[in-house]
Amino acid sequence: MASGREYDLVLLGPTGYTGKFCAEHIVKNHPTNLKWAVAGRSVNKIKPIVQELKALNPDRRAPDVLPVQLNSAELGELAQKTRLIINCIGPYHLYSSPVVEACANKGTHYLDVTGETPWIKLMIDKYHETAKANGAIIIPSVGLESAPPDILAWSLVKRVREDLSSQTREIISCLKDIKSSGASGGSLNTVLSIFDWLPLCDLVKSMGPFSLTGSGPLKHVPSDSIITKIFGVRSIPDLGTLATSPTGTADMAIVYRSSTLMPELYGNRFVFHQLLYVRNFLVGLMFHFGLQLFLGSLIFPPVRWLVRKLVLAPGAGPKLEDSLNDRAEIHAIATADQNKPKPARVFGKLSYEGTMYVFTAALVTEAAMVVLNEEEKVRKVSRGGIVTPATLGQSYVDRLEKVGVRIETKVWNS
DSSP: OOOSSSEEEEEEOTTSHHHHHHHHHHHHHSOTTOOEEEEESOHHHHHHHHHHHHHHOTTSOOOEEEEOOSSHHHHHHHHHHEEEEEEOOSSHHHHTHHHHHHHHHHTOEEEEOOOOHHHHHHHHHHHHHHHHHHTOEEEOOOBTTBHHHHHHHHHHHHHHHHHHSOOEEEEEEEEEEEEOSOOOHHHHHHHHHHHHHSOHHHHHHTTSTTTTSSSOSOTTSOOOOHHHHHHOEEEETTTEEEEEOTTHHHHHHHHHHHHHHSHHHHOTTOEEEEEEEOSSHHHHHHHHHHHHHHHHHTTSHHHHHHHHHHSOOTTOOOOGGGSTTOEEEEEEEEEEOOSSSSOOEEEEEEEEESOHHHHHHHHHHHHHHHHHHSHHHHHHHHOSEEOOGGGGHHHHHHHHHHTTOEEEEEEEOO
16 A cells, blocks of 8 residues: 555545444454544544544554645645545535545545435536546445445446356346335435436436446336336336335445446447336335325425425434444346346356345445555546445455345346
């Protein structure tokens, strides 16, 4: 990790719910010679977090504490000091555009855990070329949205290429099982604030599955049938009954960006779907229409005001002891792009048992270590700029498996 910069890594926003878990994961899992710091707007709020980190590992040197206001001048100075920033300050569309700008201008690598597709699109439009020119690797959505489906899709595409000597025609992925003690206040308030931020017409335009490809809708992707669009439920062999996923559009946007960043691996006819497993058609129907009704109601400011009164405050989240039995499991089927009646298929599964916010912390901090250790390789694969978790490849898979994430792929005979 030799570098002329003062730090290898700066964690921005360590006092937030996710930021605390990221700091703990770094202390517990990353090299003791890592040069790192924690940064935020209030030093007084950060210092107690640092004391808690010392208690986790008394023999390890505590991170430096850096005060920074979220303006261009101070963020530029911060970015110049470090090779990489992990940003946990959300909602990202409200606070973090200057962070991305600073990293793009200073050639500093950047990762975050946003699921805010409209904001990611804005950042790509504004800063992708600048980041690319300056050698920065910027990866948004390295949390539950949308690293797991993205790296599982990459693993399946790789298996199809290696074992079947083919590109991939289609991947259908689904959240097979989820047990969560709930979302943090920050996550819930982010959803609400996006509706405050963008007019409805702009929100719809920037939320499509192809919104991050840079080339608009892909011509080779077949449209869903009218019945599927209306009812949102379908039956897929070996996956079961699937319905609309709450995170499906965001996940699809990231995976489609991965496929267009690495077309030589995914192929020029690649199609991806992200859905939710349900017990039967009726449950899927109820979930689909319930989700549409809830999201549609958020258009109205009084509804958002009422929901804000009911959800947790930013910075709060589920108690750790209540979430120890949480788990998540994603299943997927990849179909090879073969010109025969029954193309070969590959089954994939990604699973994790434990607190979902610990999972998110593992996803983003392990990704940071891949970038720090293999930045030239990542830059070569991704071409640099604003890219995706999948561009981290097998090194990322290997690191995740060491911290409890299981990723399996298996070729199925037709």
